Amino acid sequence: MNRRGFLQAVLGAGLTVALGGCGGTGSLPGGVASTVASETLWLALQKLLIGPLLRPGQVGYVTLATPSNLGFTNEPAAIAHCASVADVQACVRFAHTRGIPMVARSGGHSYAGYSNTVGLQIDVSRMTGVEYDPGSGLARLQGGARNANVYASLGAVGRTLTHGRCKSVGVAGLVLGGGIGFNMRRYGLTCDNLVDTEVVIASGDLLRCNAVENSDLFWACRGAGGGNFGIHTSFTFNTFPADAALTVFSISWLSDLDALLPTALTTLPTAQDGLGIKLSVTTLGILTLLGQLAGTPAELRAILDPLYQIATPDVEYIEVLPYWEGQEFLSDPGEPAYYHERSRYAYLPMPAAASVTILEFLRHFPGTSLGANWKFFLSGGAIDTVAPDQTAFVHRGATLISSIELDWSAYDDARRVAAAQDWLAAFHEAMRPYTSDECFVNFIDGSQTDYLQAYYGANLDRLRTVKRRYDPDNFFNYPQSIPV
Ligand SMILES: Cc1cc2nc3c(=O)[nH]c(=O)nc-3n(C[C@H](O)[C@H](O)[C@H](O)COP(=O)(O)OP(=O)(O)OC[C@H]3O[C@@H](n4cnc5c(N)ncnc54)[C@H](O)[C@@H]3O)c2cc1C
Known part of the structure; x- marks a missing residue:
């Protein structure tokens, strides 16, 4: 269905429509559709998690499922409201080994609804901790932090970085796509402030990425957008003194x-x-x-x-x-x-x-x-x-x-x-x-x-090489993701 057809369907019929998300499509192949409909499947996943696993109809489900762009509202089979890195790893391993379509969701502000799926929404939005180290001036944010958490935590210590002005936008999506803000001409893009990030790749392993470790993935994480290589569980940034005036x-x-x-x-x-x-x-x-x-x-x-x-x-x-x-x-x-x-x-x-x-x-x-x-x-x-x-x-x-x-x-x-x-x-x-x-x-x-x-542009071939190295099965995918 093209965009106009989709809009007609949503607005004309007032429907809630399942649209393609990462690793997910509006309609699932028969085998996968029956898999994700299985109550036993999700009970098995819940047993592996500290955070709740929400199914349609449960309290809190609609709030987490609703994206920023209402044109792309849909109904995930389950939402894992991850409480820890181990939860994210368990979800990724569970979905990968069973071929379950999934997406990462942080702030939910993807303009095109690419953090939506009809499979498993791996939602890191409750992982919002921020630690600031006055010695180094570095701020370490958990993968689900939003601009609002940056405002509160760096505001308390008189520091800043290049952040967005919409408080509900996730730092994950912001930094992975580059990140623009009113500080960018002074301090660079949000991704230019990034010095380290941890990411759960398709195997479920947690990789640390910086200038020395997994530097090719670190290069890719600074501008290639979310949802392409893994699920980030932390971001460490350089910070700058917040202006007195x-x-x-x-x-x-x-x-x-x-x-x-x-x-x-x-x-x-x-x-x-x-x-x-x-x-x-x-x-x-x-x-x-x-x-x-x-x-x-x-x-x-x-x-x-x-x-x-x-x-x-x-x-x-x-x-x-x-x-x-x-x-x-x-x-x-x-x-x-x-x-x-x-x-x-x-x-x-x-x-x-x-x-x-x-x-x-x-x-x-x-x-x-x-x-x-x-x-x-x-x-x-x-x-x-x-x-x-x-x-x-x-x-x-x-x-x-x-x-x-x-x-x-x-x-x-x-x-x-x-x-x-x-x-x-x-x-x-x-x-x-x-x-x-x-x-x-x-x-x-x-x-x-x-x-x-x-x-x-000219960075595409190198991004494909990184993709082949870290996600050869193309597990992390959505309609515009970087192909293998
Ligand atoms: C009102 C509004 C204001 C905005 N203002 C700005 C701005 O000032 N500057 C700017 O640069 N952009 C801005 N944006 C764009 C925004 O940065 C992008 O839409 C960004 O992708 C949103 O990130 P999110 O985490 O909120 O969204 P999500 O929809 O949760 O995620 C976006 C993409 O990243 C993936 N993803 C989410 N979490 C993770 C994770 N932990 N690890 C890996 N992948 C993940 C998702 O699967 C999806 O593909 C704005 C958008 C809106 C709607």
């Missing part, structure tokens, strides 16, 4: 977008590395700058002066706050929703013609109850001090990530969503002359063609 801002204009957008596209990429910024333009015609500057409000005003020359903002919030208070202001709860996002990396400053295209598409949006927006995240700075082949994350040297976000709700009928999806596809294609064909794997997109090349 940081300028945070949210500034919006409701008019003059035709002049503001091209100016922003040429001005902002020249700003110092202390600027972390997201620009968005909505279908309602609002242009917003959201971000932080390691600097003063006066320095921010100097960067933004070309925009202020065009028009005074309609909404302006600029404040100096201690780092973690500033992050609270910038944070987003990231509630489950219906959405589809499509990204492209841009390596050159976008010409004025790009702004015309962007604004034309936004003005001709066919409409959903929640609208759509185009945005960019400024890249560069410390990200580019690492070579494209030094980690699996290949998009070094890019100016920005361009992304189109389409949102809708259960109130939109299937025809409306389908028209909006067509608009999104046309918009994504229309951005091609101004961007590269590279896409961000953390904004994973089930409708992207040539996706392996788009996510990994």
